[in-house]
Amino acid sequence: xxxSSAGSPQVFKTIKEFRDWRRxxxxxxxxxxxxxxxxxGHLSLISRARELNDNLVVSxxxxxxxxxxxxxxxxxxxxxxxxLELCRKLGVDTIFSPGTEEIYPDGKxxxxxxxxxxxxxxxxxxxxxxxxxxxxxxxxxxxxxxxEPNMTIFGEKDYQQLLVVKRMVRDLNMPLLxxxxxxxxxxxxxxxSSRNAYLTEEQRKIAPMIHRILSDVIGQFKSEPNKLTALxxxxxxxxxxxxxxxxxxxxVRDANTLEEVAAFDRKxxxxxxxxIGSVRLIxxxxxxx
Ligand code: PAF
Numbered sequence: 586x587x588x589s590s591a592g593s594p595q596v597f598k599t600i601k602e603f604r605d606w607r608r609x610x611x612x613x614x615x616x617x618x619x620x621x622x623x624x625x626g627h628l629s630l631i632s633r634a635r636e637l638n639d640n641l642v643v644s645x646x647x648x649x650x651x652x653x654x655x656x657x658x659x660x661x662x663x664x665x666x667x668x669l670e671l672c673r674k675l676g677v678d679t680i681f682s683p684g685t686e687e688i689y690p691d692g693k694x695x696x697x698x699x700x701x702x703x704x705x706x707x708x709x710x711x712x713x714x715x716x717x718x719x720x721x722x723x724x725x726x727x728x729x730x731x732x733e734p735n736m737t738i739f740g741e742k743d744y745q746q747l748l749v750v751k752r753m754v755r756d757l758n759m760p761l762l763x764x765x766x767x768x769x770x771x772x773x774x775x776x777x778s779s780r781n782a783y784l785t786e787e788q789r790k791i792a793p794m795i796h797r798i799l800s801d802v803i804g805q806f807k808s809e810p811n812k813l814t815a816l817x818x819x820x821x822x823x824x825x826x827x828x829x830x831x832x833x834x835x836x837v838r839d840a841n842t843l844e845e846v847a848a849f850d851r852k853x854x855x856x857x858x859x860x861i862g863s864v865r866l867i868x869x870x871x872x873x874x
Contacts, residue, residue, distance in 0.1 A: 593669065594643075594677045600731050603681050607733060612639030616734030616761075618725060621645040622662040622779035623671050626769040630738045631675045633766055637736065643672055644728055645682040650693045651720025662782055681732060688727060699723045699757075701749045705843055709856055710745050710867065713833055718749050725750055729759055736762040742769075742776050744854055744869045748843060768868075770796065776868045783864045791829050792866060795859055798823045799870045802835075803855050806872055810849035813837050817855070824859065833858040833865070840871055849874050 597603040607614075615638030617630050635641050645668055652658035665682070672680055689696055699722040700706065706718035729737075739747045751763045769777045774796035775789075784792060802820035809816060817837050824832040838845060840852040849872070856869040 593673050594680045596669070596680045596682055598683055599687055600683065603679075603731060606679060610640050613735045614638060614640045614642060614733070616728070616732050616737045617641075617643045618728055618737065618739070619643060619645055619668075620647045620661065620779070621668050622664050622782070623668045624769075624777045624779060624781075626740055626742055626777040628671060628675060629769050630740055630766040631672070631677060633764075634736070634738050635676050640678050641676070642679045642681055642732055642734065643677050644732070645680060646688065646724070646728075648688075648720060648724040649685060650689070650696075650698075650723055651717050653714055653716065656714075657780075657783075662779055681728075688724065696723065699726045699753060701753060702756075705745070705749050705752055708745075708843060709834060709836060709838075710858065713858060718746070721746055722749055722753050726753060726757065726759070729754075729761060734761050736764065738764045738766045741765045741767055741869070741871070742778065743867070744856060744871075745843065748841075774800070776866075778866065780864060780866065784861065788829070788861045788864060791827070791861055794827055794830060795857060795866060795868050796870075798835075799855055799857060799868060803870045803872050806849040806853070807874070810874065811847070813847055813849060813853075820855075829861060831860040833860065 597606060615634035617634050619627050631643060647661050647663065649658050669680065698719050701718045701722050711718050739750055741747060747765050754761060754763050771777065773793040775781065775793045776796065798820050802816050805816050806813065817835055820835050821832060824830055824835065835857045837853050837855045840854040846853055852873045854869050854871045858865060858867045
C-alpha cells in the first residue's frame with residue numbers, strides 16, 4: 586500500500602501526551618525503537634511493522650545511558666526533520682520523541698536500571714562497551730512501559746541487542762512479541778548503520794571488507810563443520826592483513842544463547858566488531874547447518 590500521501594505523524598514529546606493518545610488507540614500497536622538518523626535498515630523494520638499492525642509508533646531518542654564516557658553521544662547524528670519525513674512516507678502514525686529529562690528526570694545515573702544476565706550482557710559488545718546493554722535494556726523497558734506495544738521488531742544487525750531484548754521480555758514477563766528483522770546492506774555488502782555516516786570516502790571503500798571476511802568464514806562452515814575455531818582464526822588473519830581495519834573481536838556463537846560453539850551442529854552466528862580509524866562498526870552473519 587502506498588502511504589506516501591498520508592498525513593504527517595503526530596509527534597509527542599511528553600509521556601503524558603503520549604499516554605493520552607495511547608488510550609484512544611484501537612487495534613494492534615506496533616513499535617520500532619530508534620535513535621533517529623533513520624536509514625534503509627530502520628525503514629525496512631518500520632515497513633514490516635506497518636504491514637503487521639493497525640497502528641504504528643516510532644520512538645526517536647538518543648539514549649545517553651547506553652553511551653560510554655568516551656563514546657559519541659554528543660556527536661551522534663540528529664536528523665529529526667528528515668526522519669519525520671521518512672516516517673510520514675511510511676505511514677507511521679505517531680513519533681515519540683522525548684527529551685532526556687523526560688526519560689531520566691533525576692539524571693541517567695539516578696534511575697532504576699535493568700541489567701541483562703552477564704552471559705548475554707557482558708560478552709562481545711558488552712565486554713568492549715561496559716554498561717551498554719544495561720543502558721539499552723533500561724531504556725527499552727521504559728519505552729515498552731510507556732508505549733505498551735503489542736509487538737516490536739529489532740534489527741538483526743545488532744544481533745546481541747536483539748537477544749538481550751528478547752530475553753528481557755521473557756524474564757520480566759512483558760506482554761509483547763519481539764521479532765528480528767534482517768540486516769539491510771549496501772550493494773557492496775556493508776551493513777547499514779547510522780555510524781557509517783562518520784566514514785571518510787577512503788574508509789567507506791575499505792568497510793565492505795568486514796562483510797567479505799564474514800562471508801568467507803561462514804561459507805566454509807558447511808564443508809568443515811568441526812573446524813569452526815580454526816576457520817575463525819583464519820578470518821582473524823584475514824583481518825590482520827588489512828592494516829586499516831582494527832579487529833576487536835570475531836567470534837562464532839550459538840545463535841540463540843551466545844554460548845561458545847566449536848562445531849557447526851546448530852544455528853550459529855558469526856559476530857564481529859572492528860574499527861576503521863575512530864569509527865567502530867559491528868556486523869554478523871547467521872548460518873544454519
Ligand atoms: O538500536 C538502537 O538504535 C538503540 O540501541 C535502541 C534500541 C533504540 C535503544 O536506544
